[in-house]
Amino acid sequence: MLYDVRFRCNHVHTMALTGQAEDRARKIAWYSQMICPECRAHFSALHPDSMPAFRAFTVPARSM
Numbered sequence: 001m002l003y004d005v006r007f008r009c010n011h012v013h014t015m016a017l018t019g020q021a022e023d024r025a026r027k028i029a030w031y032s033q034m035i036c037p038e039c040r041a042h043f044s045a046l047h048p049d050s051m052p053a054f055r056a057f058t059v060p061a062r063s064m
């Protein structure tokens with residue numbers, strides 16, 4: 001089923017949620033704690049240095 005889910009950044013995205021009513025409610029609650037995929041992509045493009053997981057892959061091995 002498609003649901004209009006409001007994310008932490010206050011954007012609403014239509015998400016396809018499956019499972020029992022209980023599972024869907026849990027996913028909606030989980031999404032409301034997160035920023036939406038669009039904002040996440042935007043943020044990581046603007047601030048690659050603030051993403052520790054990303055930085056770990058960009059440090060050359062020889063600098064260690």
Ligand SMILES: [Zn+2]
Nearest residue numbers: 009011036039
């Ligand atoms: Zn957003």
